[in-house]
Amino acid sequence: MKRCLPFVVLMVVTALTATAQAADKSAGETLYADECAQCHGREGKGMASFPSLTGRDADYIASRLETYRAGERVGANSSLMIPNATDLSDEDIANLAAYLGEQPE
Template sequence: MVRIVMCAITFALLSTHLQAADQEAGKNLYLNNCAQCHGPTAKGMASFPSLAGRDASYLKSRLETYRAGERVGANSGLMIPNARNLSDEDITNLSGFISQNFK
């Protein structure tokens, strides 16, 4: 029973997170900063990974990790400078936009 309640709470929090995202702001950030490497449909290009199909919480966590300057993969050296100046709101908008529009 506790597990069901925890799942429901987690789902509610993620839903609120996605609803709070400004889709237009996320779209602008993606097109102006991310699409050059991750592609216009977020399916990745060359060594840049696909973001399509990723949920908002995963994307948010990764962007926060890069913003903190932590290395988590071969492209960390490219992502850290790109994420460094993202605000919490930017990260919410980006992760919400990507997760909702590139499935």
């Protein structure tokens, strides 16, 4: 069993890396510009009551978008985000998370 552990760890890391690489950052950038920038700003630094998205981890972005898509309230802007996230596919969320997860603060 101890000899199998490094192999299992390698397989998990490989699977996670492949999933992260599967996201299309360019598609995320386009979707962000078309759907998100109006409220969060062209550079994702936030505007008015809309929070900054820069410096956020891709997993955080994906989790929040999935939560909004499920119709769950998680903050003051939930009533604005839920309708915007409802039509996002898993691929859209992965692409947005990949793009936003690499934006510097």
